[in-house]
Amino acid sequence: MKRIKVIIWGIAVIMLGITLFVVLGKENSTDKPKYTTYTVKTENTRYFNGVVQEDQKQAVSQDVKSADETLVASYVNSGDPVTKGETLFSFYNDMTSEINGVNLEIKQAQLTIQELNKTTDKNTDYQIELAKDQEALNDAQDKLNKLNKEQNRVVTAPINGTYYESAGHSYIYGSPIIVGNVNEFSVDKIKLGKEVSVIKNNGKKITGSYTKKDSIPYNNGAVSYYHFQVSTDEELPYGMHVQIKNQSKGYKIPEAAVKSGDTVYLVRNGKKHERILNLTKSGHYYYAKEGIKAGDKLVLF
Incomplete structure (x- = not known):
């Protein structure tokens, strides 16, 4: 029992x-109530590669044009900045004999016109003869101007830029710009005027913007490619390789996770915590650049 x-x-x-x-x-x-949540993903940031090149390039020469011509002076050294129209080189070719001959032509034409103007009968024949003599004078004066330029020839800078000598050749390089290329699947990410971050080869970031994009591909094989250009306020050295980072909108948050336009609720240890964020809206999503991070779980309402 x-x-x-x-x-x-x-x-x-x-x-x-x-x-x-x-x-x-x-x-x-x-x-421990159960919540329907959205997991914050990493920022969708696009990176492109680029290299600093000149926006234009013009050849100049300090070579003489004939055996009779000599280089008088060179006013620039490699690496010097120049402005359009600035004299780079001057030459001399003794054209004294030709110039004297043309001066005689000019004097003769002037005397002929003076004698013709002494006539009192300004009839049609007079007008025709005067026009011929005036044309001969103008031609002789044009010839004299050309001979003077040929005797004292100068080479000027065709564009603003920097003068460089390389392997026996001379060039004026225009303003340094960043040139990159992109394939057909990402070309829509290059938006003219859009601000970007430019990461230099030392890791330093500067600000730039897209200034040009090809409308026609330079290579349309299996995949088409397009050139684009980026300008920066800071002048970068030619040949520097950089990374171009599209400015991100921030972390994407669906509308269903936002209350009152600026409030979200993070789930941690089974409990929700209120968080007020600086949000911007685009379409059906909000974006935050700070206050949350990838992997955070937000309550969906």
Whole structure:
């Protein structure tokens, strides 16, 4: 009989334990409500490669044009900045004999016109003769101007830029710009006027913007490619390789995760925590540049 009582009490204790476990389990489950959440993803940032090149390039020469011509002076050294129209080189070619001959032509034409103007009968023949003599004078004066330029020839800078000598050749390089290329699948990411971050080869970031994009591909094989250009306020050295980073809108947040236009709720340890963010809206999404990070879970309402 005593053994039966012990068994009964044992069963009662087990049943009590099961009951407590079920009850407490339910209470704990109500303490940790389930939320529908959205996981914040990494910023969708685009990177492109570029190299600093000149926006235009013009050849100039300090070579003489004939055996009779000599280089008088060179006014620039490699690496000097120049402005359009600035004299780079001057030459001399003795054209004294030719110039004297043309001066005689000019004097003769002037005398002929003077004599013709002494006539009192300004008829049609006079007008025709005067026009011929005036044309001869103008031609002789044009010839003299050309001879003077040829005798004292100068080479001027065709564009603003920097003068460089390389392998026996001379060039004027225009303003340094960043040139890159992009394939047909990413060309829509290059938006003219859009601000970008330019990462120099030393890791320093500067600001730039897209200024030009090809409308026709330079290579249309299996995949088409397009050139684009980026300008910066800071002048970069020719040949520097850089990375171009499109400015990100920030971390994307769906409308269903935002309350009152600026509030989200983060889920941590099963509980939600209010967070007020500086948000911008684009389409059906909001974007935040700070206050949250990739991997955060936001409550969807």
